[in-house]
Amino acid sequence: MRTYLVLAAAEFRRFSTYRLAILAGVTTQSVFGFIRVGILFAAISAAGGTLAGYDQQLASTYVWLGQALLAPIALLGWIEIAERVSSGEIAVDFARPIDLQLAWWARDLGRAGFQLLSRGLPPLFIGAVTIGIALPDSWSAYPLGLISLVLAVSISFTLRFLVNLIAFWTFDVRGYIGLYLVIASLFCGLFIPVHLFPRWLQVAAYATPFPSMLQTPIDLLSGWALGWAAAALVASQLAWLVALFGLARLVQWRAARRLVVQGG
Amino acid sequence: MAELSAAEAYRILIGSRIRSQLAYRASFWLNVATSVAVGLVEFVEIYAIFANVPVFGGLDLRQSALVFALANICFALADTIFGQLDTIPSYLRLGRLEVLLVRPMPLLLQLVTSEVQMRRLGRLAVGVLIFLIVLPELDLSYTAGTVYLLVVTPFVGAAIYGAFFATAGGVQFFLIDGGEFTSAFVYGGSYAGQLPGSVLITPIRILFTFVFPATVTAYLPSLLIMGLPGPRFLPAWLGWFAPVFAVWAWLLAWLAWRAGIRRFTGAGG
Numbered sequence: 001m002r003t004y005l006v007l008a009a010a011e012f013r014r015f016s017t018y019r020l021a022i023l024a025g026v027t028t029q030s031v032f033g034f035i036r037v038g039i040l041f042a043a044i045s046a047a048g049g050t051l052a053g054y055d056q057q058l059a060s061t062y063v064w065l066g067q068a069l070l071a072p073i074a075l076l077g078w079i080e081i082a083e084r085v086s087s088g089e090i091a092v093d094f095a096r097p098i099d100l101q102l103a104w105w106a107r108d109l110g111r112a113g114f115q116l117l118s119r120g121l122p123p124l125f126i127g128a129v130t131i132g133i134a135l136p137d138s139w140s141a142y143p144l145g146l147i148s149l150v151l152a153v154s155i156s157f158t159l160r161f162l163v164n165l166i167a168f169w170t171f172d173v174r175g176y177i178g179l180y181l182v183i184a185s186l187f188c189g190l191f192i193p194v195h196l197f198p199r200w201l202q203v204a205a206y207a208t209p210f211p212s213m214l215q216t217p218i219d220l221l222s223g224w225a226l227g228w229a230a231a232a233l234v235a236s237q238l239a240w241l242v243a244l245f246g247l248a249r250l251v252q253w254r255a256a257r258r259l260v261v262q263g264g
Numbered sequence: 265m266a267e268l269s270a271a272e273a274y275r276i277l278i279g280s281r282i283r284s285q286l287a288y289r290a291s292f293w294l295n296v297a298t299s300v301a302v303g304l305v306e307f308v309e310i311y312a313i314f315a316n317v318p319v320f321g322g323l324d325l326r327q328s329a330l331v332f333a334l335a336n337i338c339f340a341l342a343d344t345i346f347g348q349l350d351t352i353p354s355y356l357r358l359g360r361l362e363v364l365l366v367r368p369m370p371l372l373l374q375l376v377t378s379e380v381q382m383r384r385l386g387r388l389a390v391g392v393l394i395f396l397i398v399l400p401e402l403d404l405s406y407t408a409g410t411v412y413l414l415v416v417t418p419f420v421g422a423a424i425y426g427a428f429f430a431t432a433g434g435v436q437f438f439l440i441d442g443g444e445f446t447s448a449f450v451y452g453g454s455y456a457g458q459l460p461g462s463v464l465i466t467p468i469r470i471l472f473t474f475v476f477p478a479t480v481t482a483y484l485p486s487l488l489i490m491g492l493p494g495p496r497f498l499p500a501w502l503g504w505f506a507p508v509f510a511v512w513a514w515l516l517a518w519l520a521w522r523a524g525i526r527r528f529t530g531a532g533g
Contacts, residue, residue, distance in 0.1 A: 024444035031448040034468045035456050039313070042463035046317040175294035182301040191309040198315040201308070 008110030029123040033067040057134040061222045064127030071119035072112040073156045085167035108157040136223025145221035151237040158244040168255040189215035209240040299386025321460030329398040335458035335482035336391030338421025346426045349433035421481030427513035434520030453478035462495035477509035
């Protein structure tokens with residue numbers, strides 16, 4: 001366990017070295033936040049003040065929480081493991097006395113922790129000051145929201161880990177990662193809330209783990225879902241994580257059996 | 265043997281780049297599919313809004329679809345030709361830029377021709393398809409002005425988005441690690457440009473019209489084509505001045521590029 005904590009802490013520090021990149025990320029996320037606020041406000045005012053339970057304040061909260069969680073849940077191309085597979089370094093990773101998947105999971109949580117503080121909170125603050133956001137009154141929303149966020153990062157990690165493992169079967173993993181990102185960004189509720197989707201698209205979205213990555217933690221942290229409804233959402237996240245974790249174990253085991261090491 | 269003319273040299277160069285991308289068929293088509301999916305997913309966002317409300321930013325679904333289609337055609341063209349400028353930070357880090365600087369060709373042209381990304385045409389296909397579906401539905405009166413706008417807008421719009429890429433390229437010389445700053449106006453501009461400009465909150469509307477003229481690529485010309493008035497700060501007649509905005513965008517790009525090159529100090533790569 002200590003090993004994994006050390007790995008998480010090291011990853012936290014690794015990401016803290018790129019200061020200018022952080023400022024750049026915050027600026028870009030804020031600009032996108034202001035564009036998205038305009039979209040939702042226009043739709044809400046066209047609907048006469050509320051739309052699928054969203055008024056302006058809740059919509060603004062949804063947008064800025066989304067911009068804040070984007071970096072922690074890493075909806076960006078991440079190919080570190082795939083690159084290690086292509087270069088052959090993965091053979092060394094398998095030889096280490098720690099588990100590949102668990103080690104990367106720990107590192108990813110460290111990264112997410114740092115990015116939540118550095119890239120997540122500033123745009124949330126900027127949005128709160130300029131447009132205004134509403135945080136839930138209920139105290140239970142915060143611990144549940146935090147648990148939901150950790151689960152969201154873990155689900156996101158497990159999915160990215162799985163897509164990276166495709167590198168064991170094909171050289172061109174970038175194409176698959178690109179396609180994954182496009183589908184994930186639609187269904188996770190990044191552009192507009194999944195609750196605004198037409199019925200058939202909502203059904204399609206909830207048949208995938210993607211809403212658990214972004215829409216669910218936002219629903220909990222914004223107070224859209226409270227009490228038992230919130231607990232049920234966390235339970236469904238947990239179910240997705242267990243299923244995906246199992247799948248990743250299986251794929252990793254198959255991949256390790258396929259591994260052919262040349263030279264050394 | 266006669267020397268190659270410059271035009272001939274570029275033709276051969278670009279031809280070879282395109283052939284190299286087609287060499288790996290499966291990989292190429294996967295990338296095209298992703299590019300198509302990007303266009304479709306972004307259209308689904310607009311479609312989903314219209315599943316809730318009949319009018320969005322003063323436009324109905326067909327009218328918004330025209331703006332979306334034109335903006336995507338413009339951006340996909342610009343991305344295919346100039347998208348490669350996004351990779352300047354890696355040229356700088358790896359010290360590969362010096363090699364390009366000593367060659368007897370302009371740097372911008374070398375970078376642009378180093379990779380003409382055919383896969384990005386997938387998004388162009390989505391734009392063209394939506395354009396062709398929606399155009400007969402709009403009951404336009406085809407005056408000389410309308411036809412002029414329909415023909416010229418994709419090219420002027422592509423020039424404007426291309427200028428964003430070039431500006432970003434120039435700014436990268438200063439930023440390197442902070443390259444993500446440029447996404448704010450390159451991809452933020454692409455995002456803002458495909459929406460009805462009237463939905464943007466005022467500061468963003470001004471930023472993406474008078475500094476980075478994204479709303480001029482599709483929204484303003486579409487208003488003129490459909491004979492609609494514009495919102496505050498965005499009168500429709502500004503659309504006639506799209507070429508002027510393109511010149512402004514390229515002036516910005518030229519200044520950023522010149523400052524970037526002058527600042528560049530090689531590390532003996």
